Amino acid sequence: MKILIIDDDRELCRLLEQCLEAEGYQVTSAADGETGLALAEEKDFSLIILDVMLPKLSGFDVLREIRKKSVVPILMLTAKEHESDKVSGLRLGADDYLTKPFSIHELVARVESQIRRSTQFNNNSQTAAQVLEVGAFKVEPKFHRIRLNESVLELTEFEYKLLHFFLQYPEQVFTKQQLYQQVWQEEYLESDNTVMTCISRIRQKINQEAENKQYIETVWGVGYRFKPEGS
Structure with missing residues (x-):
């Protein structure tokens, strides 16, 4: 598997290259944002x-441009005095972050985790046509419907796609940008409230069948996650 490092700290890049290549990865490095993006x-x-x-x-600019075309896992590196950057990065579509200085062992573990999650995502996409049961929910792709407690939820096309996506990845946090790109498959605009509006409608329809159960949780400052047992 191939990994790209975009960092102007050449000493750190060499160290990361050695460690990751020892784990069997092919590593390419870039010392500036333009080269890395290219x-x-x-x-x-x-x-x-x-x-x-x-x-x-x-x-951030590199991340923004990559996310227009790709969902490749991205691990952000931030300086300790700029830890607030992590929220900005996650909102723009980063999958994880580490604050400098960090343990090389932790970085390798984060890399392995993200690649494993990405591989699982691709495998799940291939099996999206199969019946899926998560808690009280049941997805029946053949009939393009989702049941909650055996009752069919009356969902629009995108409500169905968004809830189906959540059900494939319970407990995982997604930003609005990630959800929009996966479900609507268009370039995301910061001012767009489409995801928030769609989630609000899904919550209302779920509440008609499961009153006082909150399945789609807001993770303030980051995005949303689906909780199979509700809250």
Whole structure:
């Protein structure tokens, strides 16, 4: 599997290259945002390690451009004095973050976790046509319907797609941008309230069948997650 590191700290890059190559990964490095973005667009990587502070093009700008075309896992690196950057990164579509200085062992573990999750996501996508049961919910793709406590939820096309997506990844947190790109498959605009509105409608319809049960939880400052047992 191929990993791209975009960081202007050459000493750190060499260290990460050695450690990741020892784990069997093929590693490519870029020392500035423009070069890193060009590599990300030209080649197919399993994961990208991206620093926030970069010359020529910031890590946030690189992240924003990559997310217009790809859902490749991205692990952000932030300086300790800028820990608030993690929220900005997650909102733009980063999958995880580490604060410098960090343990190399932790970074390798995060890399493995993200690649494993991405592989699972792709496998789940291939089996999306199968009946799926999560708690009191049952997805029947053949009939394009979702049941809750055996009652069919009256969902629009995108409500069905969004709830189906949540049910495939219980407990996992997704940003509005990630949800929009996966379900609507269009470029996400920061001012767009489509996801929030759709979730509100889904909650209302679920509440008609399961009063006082909150299945789609808001993770303030980040996004949403689906809780199989409700709250």
